[in-house]
Amino acid sequence: MMNxxxxxxxxxxxxxxxxxxxxxxxxxxxxxxxxxxxxxQESDSQIQHKFQKQREQNNKKNxxxxxxxxGYSTLNPSDLHTGAxxxxxxxxxxxxxxYQHYSSAYSDYFHFTGSKTGEFQKINNAFPIGFRxxxxxxxxxAFSLGFQxxxxxxxxxxxxxxxxRSAIPDEPHFVEDYTRVIxxxxxxxxIKGYTPLLGIHYGxxxxxxxxxxxxxxxxxxFARFRFNGTHTFKETNIYEYWxxxxxxYEYKGKGIGYSLGTxxxxxxxxxxxxxxxxxxxYSFQKAGRIFGPGVYxxxxxxxxxxxxxxxxxxxxxxxxxxSVSLSREWGxxxxxRLGAYRAKTKVAVKNFHLxxxxxxxRIGLSIQIR
Amino acid sequence: xxxxxYIFFCFLIIFSALSSSNQxxxxxxxxxxxxxxxxxxxxxxxxxxxIKEITVTFDYYPDxxxxxxxxxxxxxxxxxxxxxxxxxxxxxxxxxILEIKLNGEHLNFYDTSDIQVVEFExxxxxxxxxxxxxxxxxxxxxxxxxxxFLPEDYPRxxxxxxxxxxxxxxxxxxTLNSPEELCRHILDFKVHCQKPYVFLGSGLVKKMDSLxxxxxxxxxxxxxxxxxxxxxxxxxxxFVYEEREINGIPVRMAAFENGDSIDEAFAQLExxxxxxxxxxxPFPMPRGLSVFLTSIYGxxxxxxxxxxxxxxxxxxxxHMYFGCSTVGxxxxxxxxxxxxxxxxxxxxxxxxxxxSSSYMSNWVxxxxxxxxxxxxxxxxxxxxxxxxxxxxxxxxQEMIAFLSYLHLNYSFAPFTTFGFLDxxxxxxxxDMKNEFINWLYNGNADYPDYTDSYHxxxxxxxxx
Numbered sequence: 001m002m003n004x005x006x007x008x009x010x011x012x013x014x015x016x017x018x019x020x021x022x023x024x025x026x027x028x029x030x031x032x033x034x035x036x037x038x039x040x041q042e043s044d045s046q047i048q049h050k051f052q053k054q055r056e057q058n059n060k061k062n063x064x065x066x067x068x069x070x071g072y073s074t075l076n077p078s079d080l081h082t083g084a085x086x087x088x089x090x091x092x093x094x095x096x097x098x099y100q101h102y103s104s105a106y107s108d109y110f111h112f113t114g115s116k117t118g119e120f121q122k123i124n125n126a127f128p129i130g131f132r133x134x135x136x137x138x139x140x141x142a143f144s145l146g147f148q149x150x151x152x153x154x155x156x157x158x159x160x161x162x163x164x165r166s167a168i169p170d171e172p173h174f175v176e177d178y179t180r181v182i183x184x185x186x187x188x189x190x191i192k193g194y195t196p197l198l199g200i201h202y203g204x205x206x207x208x209x210x211x212x213x214x215x216x217x218x219x220x221x222f223a224r225f226r227f228n229g230t231h232t233f234k235e236t237n238i239y240e241y242w243x244x245x246x247x248x249y250e251y252k253g254k255g256i257g258y259s260l261g262t263x264x265x266x267x268x269x270x271x272x273x274x275x276x277x278x279x280x281x282y283s284f285q286k287a288g289r290i291f292g293p294g295v296y297x298x299x300x301x302x303x304x305x306x307x308x309x310x311x312x313x314x315x316x317x318x319x320x321x322x323s324v325s326l327s328r329e330w331g332x333x334x335x336x337r338l339g340a341y342r343a344k345t346k347v348a349v350k351n352f353h354l355x356x357x358x359x360x361x362r363i364g365l366s367i368q369i370r
Numbered sequence: 371x372x373x374x375x376y377i378f379f380c381f382l383i384i385f386s387a388l389s390s391s392n393q394x395x396x397x398x399x400x401x402x403x404x405x406x407x408x409x410x411x412x413x414x415x416x417x418x419x420x421i422k423e424i425t426v427t428f429d430y431y432p433d434x435x436x437x438x439x440x441x442x443x444x445x446x447x448x449x450x451x452x453x454x455x456x457x458x459x460x461x462x463x464x465x466x467i468l469e470i471k472l473n474g475e476h477l478n479f480y481d482t483s484d485i486q487v488v489e490f491e492x493x494x495x496x497x498x499x500x501x502x503x504x505x506x507x508x509x510x511x512x513x514x515x516x517x518x519f520l521p522e523d524y525p526r527x528x529x530x531x532x533x534x535x536x537x538x539x540x541x542x543x544x545t546l547n548s549p550e551e552l553c554r555h556i557l558d559f560k561v562h563c564q565k566p567y568v569f570l571g572s573g574l575v576k577k578m579d580s581l582x583x584x585x586x587x588x589x590x591x592x593x594x595x596x597x598x599x600x601x602x603x604x605x606x607x608x609f610v611y612e613e614r615e616i617n618g619i620p621v622r623m624a625a626f627e628n629g630d631s632i633d634e635a636f637a638q639l640e641x642x643x644x645x646x647x648x649x650x651x652p653f654p655m656p657r658g659l660s661v662f663l664t665s666i667y668g669x670x671x672x673x674x675x676x677x678x679x680x681x682x683x684x685x686x687x688x689h690m691y692f693g694c695s696t697v698g699x700x701x702x703x704x705x706x707x708x709x710x711x712x713x714x715x716x717x718x719x720x721x722x723x724x725x726s727s728s729y730m731s732n733w734v735x736x737x738x739x740x741x742x743x744x745x746x747x748x749x750x751x752x753x754x755x756x757x758x759x760x761x762x763x764x765x766x767q768e769m770i771a772f773l774s775y776l777h778l779n780y781s782f783a784p785f786t787t788f789g790f791l792d793x794x795x796x797x798x799x800x801d802m803k804n805e806f807i808n809w810l811y812n813g814n815a816d817y818p819d820y821t822d823s824y825h826x827x828x829x830x831x832x833x834x
Contacts, residue, residue: 109523113624167523169604170626172677173667174528175521239459240494243742300733303494304536304701304743308736311729328667 033083058145065134065142069364073128073150075192078227079352081122083321083338084189084227088120088158091182093326093333095160101330106168114162123191126152128360133203144199146217148259151354153190153226159183178237183272186230193285194222195259207267216262223287223354228329228340240308243302251294253319255354257287263360278361285356289331290319294340315340319352394831399739409739409786413700414448416740417546418455421445421553422509424596426543429583432525432563438468440549441544443512447504454504455488455497457540457547459516460496462487462496469515472500492738494534495547495645514544522660525563528677531670536701536742540599545596547742550699552593559586559603566606570660572673576758591656592782598694600672602662612636617644620658632682637653642684646691650774654695654781655726659687685711691769702737702775704744705810709752710773716753717766725751725759725809734787735811751758755809758762762800772797 024125095116132146160182167175197219204212228250236242263281270276295314301307318338326333338352405513425443429821448452460466467479477484477500488499504510520527538547545555560583561567564767569575571588578585588601589809611633613623616639625632636742639659646652655674662677669678671689678686693707717721733745776790787795787806807815 147683167521168666169524169608170629170664172664172668172670172679172682173530173532174526175523237535239535239541240536241537244534278409300745300747302535302743304741305737305745308732308745310731310747329665 003049008097012177013035028265029103034351035091037107040285042180063134063136063142064369065136066131066369067134067144067146067277067364067366068131069277069279069362070127070129071279071360071362071364072359073126074358074359075123075126075191075356077123077150077189079321080189080191080225080227080338081120081356082188082274082336083319083352085120085122086324086335086337087184087187087229087231089335090324091158091160091184092116093331095162095180098328099162099164100340102168103165106166108145109168110164110166112162112164114160116158116160118158118185119154120158120164120187120267121154121156123152123189125358126191126356130195130197130362132197132199134199134366136201136203139205140203142201142203144197144201144215144217146199148193148195148197150193150195151191153188156187157183157185157244158187159185176237178235180235181233183232184229185232188227189240189357190226190355192224193259195219195285196259197259197261199261199343203267211267211269211275213265213267213277213279215257215261215263215265215279219259221257221259221285221287221356222255223285223290223356225252225290227251241303243300244301244307245298247296247298249294249296251292251319251340253292253340253352253354255287255290257285257354259283259285261285261360267366275366275368276363277366280359281359282359283357285358287354288351290352292316292319292340324346398635404494409474409648409699411450412739413548413550414451416493416546417551418448418451418453418511419445419546420448421546421551423554423556424545425556425558426544427558428527428529430559430561430563432561432567432603432605435520435522435525437520437527439514439516439518439543440480441512441514441516443514443544444509444670445512446509446810447506449506452503453499453501454510454512455499455817456544457495457497457538458512458514458516458544459496460539460817461498461516461649464519466516466518467514468517469512469513471513472502473504473510473512475502477502490740493740493742495540495742496635500545511546516544518542525603527559527601527671529597529600531597531600532629533597533670533704534743534746536744538595538742540596543596547597547698548740549595549597549701549704550593552784554593554784555588555590555596555599557588557601559588559598559601560584561603567603568606568609568611569601569603570622570624570662570675571601572660572675573655574657576658592673592693594673594782594832595697595784598671598673598697599676600660600662600670600675616640617647618651619647619651619663620644622658623661625663626665632663635661635663635680635683637682637697638683639687642687646688649770650691651778654690654777659763664814685715688714691777692773694753695780695833697784699740699786699789700739701744702734702739703753703784703786705748706787708744709756712749712753713756713769714773715831717757722757723754724761725754725805727805727808728811730808731810732812733810735815750758751809755806758805759794759800759802763798764803 028255099112128148128150130142130146130148134142134144136142162180165177199215199217199219201213201215206212231247234244261281261283263279265277267275267281269278293316297312299307317339321336321338322337324337376395391470421443423444423445427438427616428439430437470477470479479485484501486499488497527537531538539545540547557605562583567584569586571592573588578587608627609624610632613622623632657674660675664679667679669676669686669688671693673694676686688711692710698704698706733747760766763769763772776793791803791806807813
């Protein structure tokens with residue numbers, strides 16, 4: 001129960017900035033409605049005059065605008081998913097596929113109960129927050145300097161649990177009778193992106209208080225990832241033999257890449273110098289040459305020996321994905337596993353990219369300073 | 371002519387005097403070296419007996435899924451030991467024993483004044499202790515008649531050996547589950563069934579004349595560890611069987627009709643056996659190789675035999691040199707078989723790296739010398755340790771030359787991990803004691819002050 005609460009609380013913390021922003025905007029909207037109501041007390045000509053004057057003043061000088069926003073972004077850091085999902089894919093193949101195959105190919109000799117529960121949780125979205133300072137050089141064109149932060153963590157809990165009795169005649173050990181439980185729990189992936197951005201904005205006033213804008217942004221992406229997991233394996237057989245192993249690892253890395261974005265937005269000038277905006281667009285954000293440390297711990301025990309742990313294995317290097325291909329009688333397996341291989345074993349690997357690209361929908365608040 | 375006869379007679383007397391003096395020197399040396407080390411003492415206290423010969427007659431009833439065994443074990447008590455024991459696990463799980471006799475005296479398996487089940491700290495292997503005090507230096511005979519219940523799923527009768535888990539042939543006949551306990555095995559298999567059967571096994575296998583049963587006799591001829599003895603009985607109608615000779619080595623192979631290809635397996639061995647012979651020496655088993663080819667991945671090596679899939683075949687056949695002839699003294703020392711085997715396979719890759727000098731672990735030292743099974747790190751970490759040895763020796767070819775020396779000189783003379791280091795040092799002058807103690811004993815092990823190598827050389831000389 002505490003864990004559930006803790007998890008929810010962490011999730012809440014992660015989006016709290018975004019919620020605060022929404023609350024501020026709701027507050028501003030209500031202030032604006034009050035403000036608008038006060039205007040209604042005046043005559044229409046008075047109002048028109050006021051806006052006209054305001055706009056004229058605005059057009060006379062360059063403007064400095066502060067913008068704060070939060071929003072939603074689709075994400076698919078595919079290399080991280082590929083590397084982190086390797087274990088699940090491998091166990092799916094090694095246990096689920098194998099047992100299913102034996103069960104149908106040797107239906108008289110192979111019986112198992114049990115299955116997999118849980119599945120790998122991908123990072124599909126995140127809630128970016130950011131701010132920018134815009135400097136308008138004309139009525140329609142503005143330049144901006146901004147900063148965006150995006151982060152997300154996903155935790156998976158996967159369990160494979162089986163009771164197996166095998167007496168396949170065409171098998172080296174012939175008779176096996178065991179229970180086997182494998183847990184990948186927790187299996188956590190997280191990303192973080194820090195993006196300083198420069199932007200060009202082109203605005204078209206649709207009415208006195210409504211502005212449509214297109215923008216292009218570009219900048220650097222400072223990306224980070226973390227992948228950590230605990231794998232436990234336990235098997236007990238009819239010969240009173242049991243074995244248990246625990247693997248724990250944490251991989252971290254960071255790298256610098258680029259961020260290019262484009263989109264459109266609508267802004268509503270709610271009060272004299274405060275506007276609310278909603279913007280949508282696509283950001284290409286990708287970092288390569290991800291460098292960082294890895295830590296791996298392994299402990300093993302069986303009925304014949306006490307638990308013996310390996311010394312903590314730690315290393316640093318450029319992260320990569322290396323291909324693994326296996327072939328067994330129940331099928332083929334191919335996967336890509338994550339590792340800082342180049343530093344450790346000099347195995348040639350595909351470069352590992354941290355791709356934080358995605359569609360973004362942002363809403364925010366702009367404050368104009370004269 | 372009479373003069374020459376006289377000269378010849380004198381020469382004979384002198385020669386016999388000289389040779390008897392040589393023998394007495396050897397006997398004295400042996401006496402000196404048989405002062406038991408701590409390890410030998412521990413092994414003696416745990417295993418108690420020294421088996422000379424195991425004879426078992428199996429009457430196998432495939433239709434009823436059971437076999438009856440009549441086992442006779444000839445043994446002597448080990449130094450300082452008086453109460454014998456034996457390993458036979460089925461008797462501990464179900465009502466298996468029909469009759470038990472020690473030196474002709476009937477014992478009651480269920481009477482604790484006759485039999486007790488004992489355990490030893492550091493091992494999960496339970497032993498059947500026979501509550502009788504026996505004198506040393508004379509042969510004793512233990513006879514056990516028993517029944518084995520076999521799986522009903524399919525009429526295959528074979529061992530269920532799993533060395534990694536520490537399971538040996540004590541699941542099939544009374545013996546000692548210890549790699550250092552080498553003895554001759556004579557196993558008779560009588561199949562009580564109309565269906566023709568195929569038999570494959572370790573060592574010399576003879577089809578016996580019998581009117582009422584299908585009868586085979588397996589003789590290991592050589593003294594071997596019981597867990598390396600293979601036999602397989604399966605219905606002939608489901609199998610293909612073929613015999614060929616490769617490089618002068620007789621190879622017998624059986625596989626399921628629709629299973630893995632015998633031709634592919636032979637093709638593998640056509641290259642593999644000559645390579646092994648060239649690199650490591652003549653094939654160690656004079657009766658050749660028996661292969662029970664299975665389709666499902668995996669395998670288990672036995673003396674002159676293997677039950678193996680096509681993918682694992684080379685690995686298992688390599689074990690004929692290391693694992694089935696050059697053997698570890700205790701289960702925890704058998705990591706070397708797998709390490710050498712994996713090293714041989716992977717070290718062809720120039721990027722195969724050696725174990726880091728900073729690596730520290732305890733996967734040999736953390737296990738008791740009397741425990742059964744070994745640590746699975748033997749395969750991966752072990753192979754990198756062997757690569758470190760190879761690098762110290764100068765490379766792959768130099769390591770192979772050392773392995774060949776090791777195999778040719780120390781086959782069937784079980785040695786410990788430290789024995790391996792002794793042999794390495796005597797062969798090359800390279801001392802890797804400190805590295806091995808860090809890698810395998812967490813930096814903390816008492817290197818025995820006796821030399822295994824001397825000890826084993828004496829044993830080997832005696833065998834000759």
